Amino acid sequence: MxxxxxxxxxxxxxxxxxxxxxxxxxxxxxxPACGGALSATTGDRALGCGACGLRAPIVNGIPRxxxxxxxxxxxxxxxxxxxEWTHFNDWRQSGETNFNDYFxxxxxxxxxxxxxxxxxxxxxxxxxxxxxxxxQVVAIDFSRAIDQAAANTAxxxxxxxxxxxxxxxxxxxxxxxxxYSLGVLHHLDxxxxxxxxxxxxxxxxxxxxxxxxxKRHGWKGRLLDAVTVARRVTxxxxxxxxxxxxxxxxxxxxxxxxxxxxxxSMAGVRAVQEWPLxxxxxxxxxxxxxxxxxxxxxxIEKRYEPEEVRALLERAGLVSITVxxxxxxxxxxxxxxxQGSP
Numbered sequence: 001m002x003x004x005x006x007x008x009x010x011x012x013x014x015x016x017x018x019x020x021x022x023x024x025x026x027x028x029x030x031x032p033a034c035g036g037a038l039s040a041t042t043g044d045r046a047l048g049c050g051a052c053g054l055r056a057p058i059v060n061g062i063p064r065x066x067x068x069x070x071x072x073x074x075x076x077x078x079x080x081x082x083x084e085w086t087h088f089n090d091w092r093q094s095g096e097t098n099f100n101d102y103f104x105x106x107x108x109x110x111x112x113x114x115x116x117x118x119x120x121x122x123x124x125x126x127x128x129x130x131x132x133x134x135x136q137v138v139a140i141d142f143s144r145a146i147d148q149a150a151a152n153t154a155x156x157x158x159x160x161x162x163x164x165x166x167x168x169x170x171x172x173x174x175x176x177x178x179x180y181s182l183g184v185l186h187h188l189d190x191x192x193x194x195x196x197x198x199x200x201x202x203x204x205x206x207x208x209x210x211x212x213x214x215k216r217h218g219w220k221g222r223l224l225d226a227v228t229v230a231r232r233v234t235x236x237x238x239x240x241x242x243x244x245x246x247x248x249x250x251x252x253x254x255x256x257x258x259x260x261x262x263x264x265s266m267a268g269v270r271a272v273q274e275w276p277l278x279x280x281x282x283x284x285x286x287x288x289x290x291x292x293x294x295x296x297x298x299x300i301e302k303r304y305e306p307e308e309v310r311a312l313l314e315r316a317g318l319v320s321i322t323v324x325x326x327x328x329x330x331x332x333x334x335x336x337x338x339q340g341s342p
Contacts, residue, residue, distance in 0.1 A: 022047070022058065025160050028115070028138065028175045032065055032168040056170070062150055065164040066142045073299050076235070077187060078143045080297045081122065083239045085145035088290040091125035091152050097282050099129045101326055102182055102211060108133040114177035119166055119198055120184030124149030124159070130180075131156040138176070140164050166194040171201040178202075182211040183294075183328075186302040192315065199316045204337040208318065214328045215303040220276055224303070227295065234296035242297055250289040253277060258288065279327045304329060 022044045029038050029047065036051030040058075047056045047063050056065045069075045103126075111133040118127040121139035127149060131137045137159045139149050146163040153159035164170050166181070167190055179202050185191045195210070202208055216224055234242055261281040264272050272278055280288045295301070304312070309329045313321045318333030 022061075022063075025063070025138070025162075028172050029063065029162070029170050030172050032164065032170040038170075060147065060150065062146055062161050062163055063170075065162070065168070065170045073189065076299045080143075080239070080299070081141070081187075082143035082145050084290070084293055084297065085123040085141075085143070085148050087243065088286070088293065089123045089148045089152070090286070091123060091128055093284055093286050093290070094125065098287075099126070102126065102330065103130065103209075104326075104330075105332075106209070107207075111135070111178060115175065117171070117176040117179040117198070117201060119179060119181035119194075121146070121149045121161070124152040124161070126180070126182060127159050127161075128153045128156055131159050134158065134178075136160070138162060138171075140166070140169070142166065166197060169197045169201060171197075173200050174203045176201050176203060177206050178208075179206065180209040182209070185210055186212045186304070187298045187300050189300055191302065192312065195312065195316045199318065199335055202335045204335050206335050207332060208335070209330065209332050210313075211326070212309055212329045212331065213301065213303045214325070215305050216276075223276055228301075231296060231301065235299045239297065243293055246292040246296060247289060250285060250292050253292070254280070254285050254288055 022040045026038045026040055026047055030036065031038055031049035031052060031054050033054050034049065034052040036049045038047040038049055038056070040046075041048055041055075044058060046058055048054070056063050058064070066078075069078060111130070113135050116130060116134040116137045118124075118130070118137060118139040121127050121141045122145050124139055127137050127139035131153065135158065137153075137156075139146075139153065139159055139161045140163075141149060141161075142163060142165045146161050150161040153161070162170070166184070166188065179198050181194075181198060185194055188194050198208060215221070234245070237245070257277050258280045261272050261275070261278050265281060277288075280291075306323045306325075306329060309323050309331045310321055313331055313333040316333070317335070319336050320334040321331065323329055323331045
């Protein structure tokens with residue numbers, strides 16, 4: 001189980017780790033309706049709440065706490081990310097480059113004994129990669145992408161997948177040592193409620209990391225304004241049609257923008273590093289294609305100033321907050337202990 005990794009990036013087998021049983025996983029899960037404890041039914045076919053009677057089926061080894069939402073926007077969001085990560089499901093396309101960008105500065109050594117939460121895991125690329133360092137990872141997504149995440153993390157040996165809504169988390173309070181949610185919260189209508197739920201699941205002294213889109217100004221901001229106008233149409237398009245549109249768009253952007261960026265960068269021109277889409281000069285075409293679908297499909301897209309990100313984490317009760325640019329904002333915060341200190 002697990003892939004062979006050199007030096008400190010050892011495989012799950014080398015660390016002697018194995019995935020937990022449904023009974024063990026249930027210990028960190030709670031009923032999203034009443035907060036009651038859950039127990040596995042005969043044959044591990046479902047998790048049941050003894051307090052309110054809620055029953056969460058276990059399908060293909062994954063506890064399922066969500067159904068199709070009644071709200072139209074939530075329904076489109078769920079369908080959009082389910083479609084996206086089912087079709088763009090190769091985690092190797094973004095690989096180490098993406099991981100190094102998002103997880104720069106994380107204390108990997110501290111994760112050796114940690115239970116980690118991936119909140120909004122998509123196809124499971126980050127869960128798979130962080131699993132090399134963590135004791136155990138619980139990966140949550142509310143779309144059918146959770147099945148792709150389970151497939152992509154199957155050989156990690158220490159990743160457990162749960163289909164659940166970030167706005168109704170089925171998690172025990174203060175049960176996770178580390179939490180991250182990358183590129184997810186800005187797609188939710190109730191971002192602060194979702195963040196509050198993640199902080200509730202975090203142990204005192206634990207650290208949370210989020211990634212949010214940034215606001216841009218000047219000519220860069222005007223480009224994003226044009227994207228916003230286009231999204232009024234694209235977020236209503238059938239997914240196969242939109243995927244075709246994004247494929248054509250991506251070929252044009254890659255040939256007309258990304259490849260020239262690469263040439264200029266190789267020539268020592270550093271000014272282009274601050275220009276839109278420069279990040280894709282580090283990636284193959286399919287990563288750009290994937291991200292264009294993501295950009296034009298999700299019905300909600302919020303953008304933030306750095307001080308807005310900091311205020312968001314402060315209102316969630318976090319301390320020792322840092323916010324840094326990374327083609328958006330990477331923000332970290334610590335949940336204080338009972339005495340209010342990190």
